Amino acid sequence: IQLTQSPSSLSASVGDRVTITCRASQGISTYLSWYQQEPGKAPRLLIYAASTLQSGVPSRFSGSGSGTDFTLTISSLQPEDFATYYCQQLSSYPLTFGGGTKVEIK
């Protein structure tokens, strides 16, 4: 199963609402996770089961979608949110990742 993330990069300002999409090549129900990766660091789980917020993750992050189309939204971008975001499908092996979306400071 291939995952296509868009955009591959974006520039935004603190306080902006940011939306990242992830499209699967076939239906995956809600078997999708979102991760954040800051430069030089390990990824961090943000969202699982497409829309469930991982414990400790700020509520400005939210996820939605099912089937083939998914969205990660940051309601009000904060300085610590400038990072790369990845989706991962968990429906079948291999557990593929999207290509990533780099969120940069405008």
Next chain:
Amino acid sequence: EVQLLESGGGLVQPGGSLRLSCAASGFTFSGYSMTWVRQAPGKGLEWVSVISGSDGVTKYADPVEGRFTISRDNSKNTLHLQMNSLRAEDTAVYYCAKCRSGCQFNGVDYWGQGTLVTVAA
């Protein structure tokens, strides 16, 4: 607190072998599937392999099938990745990660800090 500490990375020649280890703590190790994910320099994340918690069922990505072997020692809370016939394209940071339960359908909730493997002459 869940902690995952990888070790064993380094420089190896093409065709060589390397064994990565991941020491786990802060959770009941045998109760969870564990997985390896890698990231080539400047590139995205690539899933490598997974092993189930108690019965040791394994899965591999096509690029490493037949060359890499994932294993675990539940008595020592340790995960391993034996990498043979290494190629330049295996150069990456290798992350050990804990699955939320099984990895399929549930995904990963904790990651180690990663260990760098460089395959070069």
